[in-house]
Amino acid sequence: MGDTNRICTLGDYSKLSHEGYRNTIELPVRNNVVPLRSDTIRLVQNGCSFHGLWSEDPNQHLKDFLKLVDSLDLDGASRERTRLCLFPFSLRDQASNWLERLLT
Template structure:
């Protein structure tokens, strides 16, 4: 039986893929009764708990919304992100990530921390883990690349994304 989620190396991500995305399962409807799926229950719980994780402007924004105006988690996240992460800001922050460059005299630890800070500024950046690692690796000097390669027991490209992240994290 084929593994549905095989471990892939960073080099494999650059190869074309013909695999599509699986459709999500649909609600089962029978005898006019809709069976609740566990993800429906989780969605309602997330909607109710979201308020408790907000403070300051975000909390005030949510309080100002009219009751019943948000009915799904997707609607809430879309409206929240539109309010607090306008497209211009997202574009600039994503560009900062894509154009990351190690600064002169910056250590691996400092560069890695700065790169992770950029990623954290846009938690919904949509950049896959393998590409995050590739961006960082491509933009550091050769001596740091050799250090990372040596610590991982070989070339970074031969590691899985998760293993490469851990290798850099441990070195930094």
């Protein structure tokens, strides 16, 4: 019989845990994985951030995001995967929180 009421120490709370975490965007399963460079991520973050404010147009954000990502030199096979990987980096504040809550 195991102890179901195990006492947690301060060290237990300080450990990083990714248990139960799932990405809200499902990536296609393929072998054409293109690693994202940090400068590409910064380009998306600085070039087309969407905060989810009432004054922002989500459709315009998508147009700007696609224009920016499509300007990168990508082959057709990895373009969709790269778009899906980069999209969460374009969201900030309320919009980022909204994306994270989609699974719950």
